[in-house]
Amino acid sequence: MLVHPQYLSGESTIMSAMNAFYAQSGGVTAVINATACGVIETARKHSNKIANVYAGRNGIIGALTEDMIDTNKESAATIAALMHTPGGAFGSARYKLKGIDENRVEYERLIEVFKAHDIGYFFYNGGNDSMDTAHKVSQISKSMGFPVTCLGVPKTVDNDLPVTDNCPGFGSVAKYVAVSTQEAAMDVLSMAKTSTKVFILEVMGRHAGWIAAAGGLAGKNPEDAPHIILFPEIPFRKRDFLKRVRECVVKYDYCVIVVSEGAAFASGKFLADQGTRDAFGHAQLGGVAPVVAQMVRDNLGFKYHYAIADYLQRSARHIASDVDVKQAYAVGKAAVQFALQGKTAVMPVIKRVSDKPYRWKIESAALGRIANKEKMLPRRYITKDGFGITEAARRYLQPLIKGENYPPYFNGLPKVAKLRNRSVKPKLGTKFVV
Amino acid sequence: MLVHPQYLSGESTIMSAMNAFYAQSGGVTAVINATACGVIETARKHSNKIANVYAGRNGIIGALTEDMIDTNKESAATIAALMHTPGGAFGSARYKLKGIDENRVEYERLIEVFKAHDIGYFFYNGGNDSMDTAHKVSQISKSMGFPVTCLGVPKTVDNDLPVTDNCPGFGSVAKYVAVSTQEAAMDVLSMAKTSTKVFILEVMGRHAGWIAAAGGLAGKNPEDAPHIILFPEIPFRKRDFLKRVRECVVKYDYCVIVVSEGAAFASGKFLADQGTRDAFGHAQLGGVAPVVAQMVRDNLGFKYHYAIADYLQRSARHIASDVDVKQAYAVGKAAVQFALQGKTAVMPVIKRVSDKPYRWKIESAALGRIANKEKMLPRRYITKDGFGITEAARRYLQPLIKGENYPPYFNGLPKVAKLRNRSVKPKLGTKFVV
Numbered sequence: 001m002l003v004h005p006q007y008l009s010g011e012s013t014i015m016s017a018m019n020a021f022y023a024q025s026g027g028v029t030a031v032i033n034a035t036a037c038g039v040i041e042t043a044r045k046h047s048n049k050i051a052n053v054y055a056g057r058n059g060i061i062g063a064l065t066e067d068m069i070d071t072n073k074e075s076a077a078t079i080a081a082l083m084h085t086p087g088g089a090f091g092s093a094r095y096k097l098k099g100i101d102e103n104r105v106e107y108e109r110l111i112e113v114f115k116a117h118d119i120g121y122f123f124y125n126g127g128n129d130s131m132d133t134a135h136k137v138s139q140i141s142k143s144m145g146f147p148v149t150c151l152g153v154p155k156t157v158d159n160d161l162p163v164t165d166n167c168p169g170f171g172s173v174a175k176y177v178a179v180s181t182q183e184a185a186m187d188v189l190s191m192a193k194t195s196t197k198v199f200i201l202e203v204m205g206r207h208a209g210w211i212a213a214a215g216g217l218a219g220k221n222p223e224d225a226p227h228i229i230l231f232p233e234i235p236f237r238k239r240d241f242l243k244r245v246r247e248c249v250v251k252y253d254y255c256v257i258v259v260s261e262g263a264a265f266a267s268g269k270f271l272a273d274q275g276t277r278d279a280f281g282h283a284q285l286g287g288v289a290p291v292v293a294q295m296v297r298d299n300l301g302f303k304y305h306y307a308i309a310d311y312l313q314r315s316a317r318h319i320a321s322d323v324d325v326k327q328a329y330a331v332g333k334a335a336v337q338f339a340l341q342g343k344t345a346v347m348p349v350i351k352r353v354s355d356k357p358y359r360w361k362i363e364s365a366a367l368g369r370i371a372n373k374e375k376m377l378p379r380r381y382i383t384k385d386g387f388g389i390t391e392a393a394r395r396y397l398q399p400l401i402k403g404e405n406y407p408p409y410f411n412g413l414p415k416v417a418k419l420r421n422r423s424v425k426p427k428l429g430t431k432f433v434v
Numbered sequence: 435m436l437v438h439p440q441y442l443s444g445e446s447t448i449m450s451a452m453n454a455f456y457a458q459s460g461g462v463t464a465v466i467n468a469t470a471c472g473v474i475e476t477a478r479k480h481s482n483k484i485a486n487v488y489a490g491r492n493g494i495i496g497a498l499t500e501d502m503i504d505t506n507k508e509s510a511a512t513i514a515a516l517m518h519t520p521g522g523a524f525g526s527a528r529y530k531l532k533g534i535d536e537n538r539v540e541y542e543r544l545i546e547v548f549k550a551h552d553i554g555y556f557f558y559n560g561g562n563d564s565m566d567t568a569h570k571v572s573q574i575s576k577s578m579g580f581p582v583t584c585l586g587v588p589k590t591v592d593n594d595l596p597v598t599d600n601c602p603g604f605g606s607v608a609k610y611v612a613v614s615t616q617e618a619a620m621d622v623l624s625m626a627k628t629s630t631k632v633f634i635l636e637v638m639g640r641h642a643g644w645i646a647a648a649g650g651l652a653g654k655n656p657e658d659a660p661h662i663i664l665f666p667e668i669p670f671r672k673r674d675f676l677k678r679v680r681e682c683v684v685k686y687d688y689c690v691i692v693v694s695e696g697a698a699f700a701s702g703k704f705l706a707d708q709g710t711r712d713a714f715g716h717a718q719l720g721g722v723a724p725v726v727a728q729m730v731r732d733n734l735g736f737k738y739h740y741a742i743a744d745y746l747q748r749s750a751r752h753i754a755s756d757v758d759v760k761q762a763y764a765v766g767k768a769a770v771q772f773a774l775q776g777k778t779a780v781m782p783v784i785k786r787v788s789d790k791p792y793r794w795k796i797e798s799a800a801l802g803r804i805a806n807k808e809k810m811l812p813r814r815y816i817t818k819d820g821f822g823i824t825e826a827a828r829r830y831l832q833p834l835i836k837g838e839n840y841p842p843y844f845n846g847l848p849k850v851a852k853l854r855n856r857s858v859k860p861k862l863g864t865k866f867v868v
Contacts, residue, residue, distance in 0.1 A: 028624050030617075058627040087620030093628040175846055180746050182847055183464075186521030187749035190462050193492040194527045199745060217847065289742075290724075308723075310741035311633060312614050315621035319752055321846065401846035412609055412755065412835035413616055413651065 017049050018120030020336075021063060022071075023056035024092040024155070025126030025133075029169030030176075030317040031328035032125060032155050033089045033417070037082040038332020039123050039153070040071050044079075049340055050121060054424050059093030060124070060133065064106065064434050066113050068424040081417035083325065084407035086317035089419055095434065096129045100136060107140045109432050114141070114148055116427040121149045121339050125332075127156035127167075131347060132371035138345040151335040152347035152367050155328075157314045159210035162373045163365040164349035166400055168331055169314070171324030174214030175401035176316040177203050177258070180309065181218035185225030185256045188305070192254040198245060198296050199256050200306035201226075202289035204313060206262040209233050209377040211313070214397055215258030216389035225256035227387075230292070232262030233377050234386035236271055241292075242299050244387060249302055259288050318414055322403025327360070334362040358399030451483050452554030454773075455497060456505075457490035458526040458589070459560030459567075463603030464610075464751040465762035466559060466589050467523045467851070471516040472766020473557050473587070474505050478513075483774055484555060488858050493527035494558070494567070498540060498868050500547050502858040515851035517759065518841035520751035523853055529868065530563045534570060541574045543866050548575070548582055550861040555583045555773050559766075561590040561601075565781060566805035572779040585769040586781035586801050589762075591748045593644035596807045597799040598783035600834055602765055603748070605758030608648030609835035610750040611637050611692070611743070615652035618741065619659030619690045626688040632679060632730050633690050634740040635660075636723035638747060640696040643667050643811040645747070648831055649692030650823035659690035661821075664726070666696030667811050668820040670705055675726075676733050678821060683736055693722050752848055756837025761794070768796040792833030 022039050024032055036055070043050040055069040056062030062069070069090050071079070082089055097106050114122070122141075124134040131152040138150035154161050159170035181201055188199040205211040209231035219225050227248040230236060248255035263271045272288040289306035296304050327350055334348035346364040353359040381393035389397070407414040456473050458466055470489070477484040489503040490496030496503070503524050505513070516523055531540050548556070558568040565586040572584035588595050593604035615635055622633045639645040643665035653659050661682040664670060682689035697705045706722040723740035730738050761784055768782035780798040787793040815827035823831070841848040 024624075027629075028621055061627065085620070086617045087622075088624030091624050091627060094625065095628055178847060179752050180750070182850075183520045183749040183751055184745040186519070186850065187462050187745050190458075190522030190525050191528070193495065193525060194529050195461075196745075201746075305744055306742070307744035307746045308740070308742040309746070310739050311618040311621050311630075312635075312741045312743070312746075315617040316614070317617055318613050398845060403846065404840070404843055406838070406840070409838055411832060412837065413612060416616075416620065 017051040020121035033082040034328035035332035042336035055090035058091035135367035168328035171321035171400035212260035235266035451485035454555035467516040468762035469766035476770035489524035492525035569801035602762035605755035605834035646694035669700035
């Protein structure tokens with residue numbers, strides 16, 4: 001007989017371990033698999049309470065469609081190798097469960113699958129939306145008489161979850177952007193006399209400028225790159241921008257710009273949305289970098305180049321931040337520990353204990369405080385002129401990119417975990433279309 | 435009394451060391467400063483023959499304008515730190531000396547500056563054009579009665595110099611592209627079910643597909659990314675391309691494409707040149723990646739993303755190939771050794787001794803054999819269908835990305851050499867406008 005952990009009392013003698021379900025959600029990061037590693041390794045240490053960790057193939061879709069991966073079929077070495085494997089090892093999904101009123105059937109299906117597979121623990125590794133889902137599942141499972149211990153596990157390169165000091169995944173993209181800005185700037189400066197004078201690096205962050213801000217770590221003094229950061233939080237003013245670009249080229253011979261994909265005019269219109277059309281009348285695609293480049297060309301005539309980092313920035317495990325890797329593992333481990341302590345509807349959060357030396361610890365916070373809330377880059381992290389980061393921002397950001405955590409290599413390429421990803425045998429036999 | 439090294443006989447007793455001039459030319463690489471380090475450290479070991487190495491500020495322009503950097507003012511530690519410093523430490527230039535008939539005055543000015551500063555050695559660190567210049571300087575200096583020992587020193591991410599098995603700078607950009615392709619592909623695959631299905635990485639190489647080919651190292655089997663490489667050497671056929679993209683998405687759930695900036699139609703027209711106009715009627719800027727992306731969207735409707743690596747790829751010292759760093763140093767060192775052996779108008783070339791294990795050595799080749807010649811990616815390195823690399827290509831490319839050569843870090847960012855770059859006092863007092 002299986003007894004759900006939520007019903008266990010200290011005196012209970014009839015008990016058996018239940019299974020756990022782990023799913024990755026939303027855009028993956030360079031370190032989300034380190035979190036998976038933390039969850040699975042910690043669960044394995046408590047096999048008396050957690051029999052097996054089932055992972056959702058393609059995230060929550062795997063639960064809805066009863067398509068789960070049996071992580072017990074993976075060796076300890078393979079699970080350990082998740083520490084240095086980018087991407088999402090079991091597949092992630094951009095799939096948001098609808099509101100309960102709109103689509104109660106999805107939640108009921110989840111509980112049905114959990115019940116069929118003796119799943120008493122749900123670890124949902126994602127951002128705001130996922131925390132909302134985990135929260136709802138915890139409530140619905142209780143009301144359905146099969147209470148599941150629901151843990152949110154933070155992950156997002158956007159760093160926009162509240163309560164937690166920072167989000168696993170962000171430190172590594174921050175390091176990638178800071179290092180790339182520094183390196184490219186050195187390249188540009190050395191050629192500026194006869195070649196490119198303006199270099200633009202486009203980075204992620206549609207709503208919040210955390211990633212763009214990290215580019216600011218590449219330099220400290222006015223002459224250092226990046227000379228201009230364009231944040232989503234600061235309305236873009238073309239005249240001020242062009243004036244600053246010209247000043248930089250005159251003073252420093254070059255100008256390096258880090259631009260967030262979410263940079264927008266005061267009207268809220270994205271810079272990237274230029275309404276241009278191609279030869280066929282189709283809307284012209286393209287990021288914000290070429291738009292900024294074109295402004296520079298048309299108004300100042302400087303030679304420019306631009307890079308669009310796109311997925312390279314969030315998959316760059318080769319230059320992951322050591323702090324980030326450790327925190328990613330720690331939140332996975334803590335999630336399991338909290339669950340085993342009987343906590344539910346919580347998320348492990350990173351609490352900063354001190355800046356210098358940087359010290360942090362893991363605490364837990366109620367999902368209700370986190371779900372569907374966005375933490376924007378505070379105005380005090382942006383310089384008065386809107387083009388740079390302040391000392392307060394540096395104090396916050398700098399520790400997060402600290403330390404290198406290199407993957408092992410074979411023949412010049414990073415080694416990654418090769419998972420078998422064997423399916424758990426379905427028990428329901430009913431199809432569910434997502 | 436100074437006696438030029440070219441006139442020294444074994445019995446000569448009246449002699450004094452002359453100076454050397456070193457200049458970086460053209461686009462910089464992640465490891466061109468390792469070559470500078472090889473030149474300077476080796477010269478310092480022979481201070482009885484080479485008194486000082488002067489570096490051109492902004493390359494050859496520094497010689498023409500008598501604006502040279504006294505590298506003797508740099509400490510041994512600073513010169514050693516060049517090994518892990520990207521960019522061009524003394525500044526490089528896109529400046530090609532014209533033909534002698536067109537502009538003899540430039541060559542004469544060079545010799546005049548060399549004479550004034552007792553420069554008997556000229557080390558020119560660049561690509562095809564620079565080898566041509568070094569060759570000409572060697573000839574003219576002789577005819578002007580001030581024979582200068584002229585050494586070309588290879589550098590180019592494009593890997594297009596003949597005679598040498600490969601070019602310093604290429605191995606590191608190759609490693610960057612292979613690693614980035616592998617990482618981004620893992621990201622895309624893990625999300626493909628509900629998100630991006632087609633990912634495009636645009637890489638450098640306007641004429642030769644060496645860099646694009648390196649992306650092919652990320653995978654080995656048909657299901658592995660990259661699924662398609664678009665080479666400048668293979669005329670782009672839209673129908674074949676789209677067919678292959680669709681096949682990949684159907685078979686493997688996703689399709690990763692590495693596209694060379696030089697990819698072109700059979701007519702020779704670059705894919706990037708789409709003749710599109712913005713709202714103001716200006717030619718629409720943009721690389722080849724958005725063009726390919728748009729084709730995929732308009733014809734297949736798959737969700738796509740693209741990255742444009744641009745300067746990030748050639749400045750990425752943080753993921754430099756160890757083989758590349760060592761070869762970059764070795765060609766600098768060998769150039770000085772050859773010069774001291776009395777060789778002139780030659781370039782150190784890398785000779786591959788064996789593939790497995792990879793072994794190489796440095797030889798010398800006459801500049802006349804190298805100048806103004808381009809080594810294209812051989813057809814036998816490209817699969818029959820034109821979309822991939824062959825085993826022969828792998829045998830050639832794989833050793834070049836081998837080994838990691840990490841820079842030291844401080845506070846999460848790579849440490850770089852901080853040069854004083856003190857000017858050599860001008861002696862001519864005449865201005866020369868370039």
